Amino acid sequence: MKLRLAVPKTQIRLLATLRDLTQEQLSSVRAALEALGSTLEITAFELAIAKVLDDDGVAKQTAAALLLLSKVRRSYSADAVAVLEAISADIALRGDQYRWSAEEVASWKRLAPSIAAVVALSTVSVLEKSVELAYSFRSLYRSARVLTDIRPVFNDDGSEVHAAVVTHTLELAYTEDGVTKTLCLAVDAQDLTQLSTICSRAQQKAKAARALMSAGVKVPTSIAGDIESEDD
Secondary structure, three states: OOOOOOOOHHHHHHHHHHHOOOHHHHHHHHHHHHHHOOOOOHHHHHHHHHHHHOOHHHHHHHHHHHHHHHHHHHHOOOOHHHHHHHHHHHHHHHOOOOOOOHHHHHHHHHHHHHHHHHHOOHHHHHHHHHHHHHOOOOEEEEEEEEEEEEEEEEOOOOOOEEEEEEEEEEEEEEEEOOEEEEEEEEEOHHHHHHHHHHHHHHHHHHHHHHHHHHHHOOOOOOOOOOOOOOOO
16 A cells, blocks of 8 residues: 655654755765764764765754654655655645745655655664664653752741751653653752762763673664764
8 A cells, every 4th residue: 555644744844954955965965874884873973964065954954854754664664765755745735735835846856766765774774763762761851950948947936047957959850741841859968979879870881781782792882862972
């Protein structure tokens, strides 16, 4: 059965980045990614693209668009050509809704085979899968901060401050099922020391696990979120 899909409007802007590339630029991107080979680091992926496009902003958007198309391909268990044909059919049908001119729709259709060739590269699929696995959790950490307060200790009738206590609140921001939430926990000095020790140990464990995988089964291994973690 021929693949059919509708492109969400939120993703059209990314696809427009690919649409606005030239045939020569797409060929250069393909050559650069083929030369790069399998990588688990998105920064290396973006840098390879930036070197041929000579524009960091466009390179980041191009990288994001390629990874998006790779994810769509994997979601539908389809090859890159089938995915691009389905997207082209949707754009041809609803181009006016996406606010694409006739010339822009024609440009996409003309470049679609070249885009498919880039999306089909193992460099793209391996990175897309690794990113998906690294963050495939129901709850994801977003940020944290420690709020420090001074709480006065008053005398019995509350007319004088006799002492003070320094307290801390650990505020964690995270997303759960796509919803941003906040959790606040009271922590003391010993808790902060313990957290620091635990985080340092976790970093050491990650490095040890990566070294074991690299030396043992000789599989390129990255540490999620560490831009310098990929093996040389």
